Structures are given as structure tokens and as C-alpha cells.
Amino acid sequence: xxxxxxxxxSLSQSVLIRYTLPIVxxxxxxxxFPEDSLPTPEAWTYTFLVVVVTAFAYKHHSARRKQLNxxxxxxxxxxxxxxxxxxxxxxxxxxxEVRIFMDGAFDLLHYGHMNAFRLGxxxxxxxxxxxxxxxxxxxxxxxxxxxxxxxxxxxxxCKFVDEILPNCPYIMNREYLDYVIETYKIDYVxxxxxxxxxxxxxxxxxxxxxxxxxxxxxxxxxxxxxxxxRMLLMTKEHHYHNETSSIDERDDEVPxxxxxxxxxxxxxxxxxxxxxxxxxxxADVQAPTPHMRVVYIDGAWDLFHPxxxxxxxxxxxxxxxxxxxxxxxxxxx
Numbered sequence: 001x002x003x004x005x006x007x008x009x010s011l012s013q014s015v016l017i018r019y020t021l022p023i024v025x026x027x028x029x030x031x032x033f034p035e036d037s038l039p040t041p042e043a044w045t046y047t048f049l050v051v052v053v054t055a056f057a058y059k060h061h062s063a064r065r066k067q068l069n070x071x072x073x074x075x076x077x078x079x080x081x082x083x084x085x086x087x088x089x090x091x092x093x094x095x096x097e098v099r100i101f102m103d104g105a106f107d108l109l110h111y112g113h114m115n116a117f118r119l120g121x122x123x124x125x126x127x128x129x130x131x132x133x134x135x136x137x138x139x140x141x142x143x144x145x146x147x148x149x150x151x152x153x154x155x156x157x158c159k160f161v162d163e164i165l166p167n168c169p170y171i172m173n174r175e176y177l178d179y180v181i182e183t184y185k186i187d188y189v190x191x192x193x194x195x196x197x198x199x200x201x202x203x204x205x206x207x208x209x210x211x212x213x214x215x216x217x218x219x220x221x222x223x224x225x226x227x228x229x230r231m232l233l234m235t236k237e238h239h240y241h242n243e244t245s246s247i248d249e250r251d252d253e254v255p256x257x258x259x260x261x262x263x264x265x266x267x268x269x270x271x272x273x274x275x276x277x278x279x280x281x282x283a284d285v286q287a288p289t290p291h292m293r294v295v296y297i298d299g300a301w302d303l304f305h306p307x308x309x310x311x312x313x314x315x316x317x318x319x320x321x322x323x324x325x326x327x328x329x330x331x332x333x
Contacts, residue, residue, distance in 0.1 A: 017045055098123070101186040103130030103168045105137050107144040108227055109154040109304060112219035117160040118281065119216040120190050128184050129161050130168030140170045140199075145228070150306050157309040174206040181212065192218035227303070 018041070025038050039047065102120045106113050106129075121127040131152050137144045144151070148166065156164050165184070169176060180186055189207040193215040196203040207213040288294055297315045301308060 013041070017041055017048070020044070020048075097125045098187050099126045099128060099185050100124040100188055100190055101128045101130065101165075101180060101184065102190045103132060103165070103172070104191075105132045105144055105170070105224075106151050106155050107137075107146055108224045109151070109158075110222050110224070110227060112222040113155075114158055114160070114281075115219045116192060116216060117155075117158050121160040121162075123190065123214065123216070124187065126162045127160060128163045128165055128180075128186065129155050130165040130180070131155055132170045133167040136168075136170040145224075146305075153306040153309055154304070157313075171201065171203050172206055174209070177206045177210065177212075181210070186212070188212055188214045190214045190216055192216060194218045 021039070021041060021044050024044060028038060029035065100120050100123050102116065104113070104116075117127065117129065120129075131148070134144060134148050146154075152164055152166055155161055163184070165180065172180075177189070181189075189204065189212045191204055191213075202208070204213055295315055295318050297312070299308070
């Protein structure tokens, strides 16, 4: 401490301090600083040293942050490369089968549901999807827009779904869960990481107690409620940028906050169709070979429904014998 005081005392007599201190005093007096409170040479020296040390430390840490950011970008690039290589590897049919179960209403099936199926399927080798019955949905939250058959048609059409379980209750008790696990040889029960509470009860409490529950990230920016809201508002606001933040809500729950439904129901989608996302959804899709016949079909595919599934299945039949099947989306502009 004595050495610091000695250094400060020496610096306070230096030419730099004696030259800058009067300038500092003039500036402080101009802005109304009391004359009897002007800094002494020692106080100005301490201030000067703090500024210099802080600037040096900031420059050092700024350079370190840039280095770490560059290393992070390189690591992310390497991760993407390894993930892409992993997608091209042939499947190992000898590994142990891991069976995954997930359930839901899946009313007005949308890409949030599809992404959940994709994530669920990635956790195992076989995905069983339970489709909640009309009766159980009506008892817990009101009648669905699509009936059992329509919703099961949509779910079964997803390439990530290996098997469907019809008439699944909206709230599974321990007995039903044990039945599903034993009958379908389920290893894990999964659902989005958002809370799922009905009448004060956790819908997946039984699965969590059994140690079979796993959460997956929820796809932000879309829900059945959101889609219905877009139709009711009859606007195109959801196609344009807005500052409304996304709301964590179960994909079928009606927002509870009065006066804000327009913002909640009309918010912009945050699901980005990046090349990486397209690649993940296109996993295991093989490029057409020269001898294949290519069948092309396009459409808006807005509010994807069982009618779309039926026409795509009919178009797929046209491709026989072996050929490639291409589906395009029409521009809305």
C-alpha cells in the first residue's frame, strides 16, 4: 500500500498531471462544479490511473472475446459438418430398439407438431403417437375442430411416426400409462418442455413418477390457437414483422390475458425455414437416380388437412414403378 501511495505521489507531480489538472478544473467549473470540491493532484492521479487500467483491461478482454467468438464459430461449423456426416451414415439395424411414446390432440396439425414428431423420433428408433379422443379433449378443453379419424389420418401421414395409438385419454393415469408401456414396449414418454397442467394436475405426472418422462424443446411461434386466431382476425399481420414477443403456451390452450388476444393470436411465426432445418426434415431422402420417373405436384398447402394427405397419397401411387416424388409450395405473392 505504501508503494502505491508513493507511486501516486510521484505521478501527481509529473508534467502530465500538472498540465491536465487545470484543464479539468476549468471544465468542472464551467459545468457548475463547486470550487471547494475540485479534485486535488492526488485525486486526479488516482482517477487517471483507474481510467488507464480500465481501458487496458477492456482492450485485453475485448480481444479475448473476439478470440472466443471465433473459436465458437469454428466449433459450430465443425458440429454442423459432423451432424451432416451423421445424416449420411447408413442405419445400424443391429442396435437396440428404443421405443418412444408421445401423445396429444394434434388438432389442425401444423409444423410445430411435425417438428415435435421429428425430435421425438430422433430420441429413439420407433415412435408411437397417441391421439387423444374427441371425448377426452371435449371434457378437458372443449371439442376439437377435427374429429378422431381426421386427426389420426394427419398424424399417421407424418414420416417420423411409426405407429399411432387411437383414443388416447387427454390425461393419462398410472394404470393407462402402465398399459401403454407394457403393450407397446415403451422406453420413454416425451412431451414439449412447456408445463401441461389441467385442473391443477400435471398431465404427465404418472410418466415422471415412473422415471419414463423426457422433455423436448417446444417449437415457438405456432399453435392451433394461433392458427384459429389468424382466421378469426382475417388479416395478414402474421406474414409481417412485429415486435410482439412469443408466448410460452401449450399448443392448444386459449390465452388467458384479456385485451391482448389480438397480439397473441396474430403474432409472427418464429419458425425459420433454414437450410439446416430443411436438411433435418429431409433426412433419409434419397436423390433421384437417372432411371427414376419424377412426379411433381404443387400447391399452397395452407391449413394442411386430410384432403391434402389423400391427394399426395394418390400422387404417390402414380410414381410406381420406382420413381422420385417432389412436392412444391406455391408462393403467396
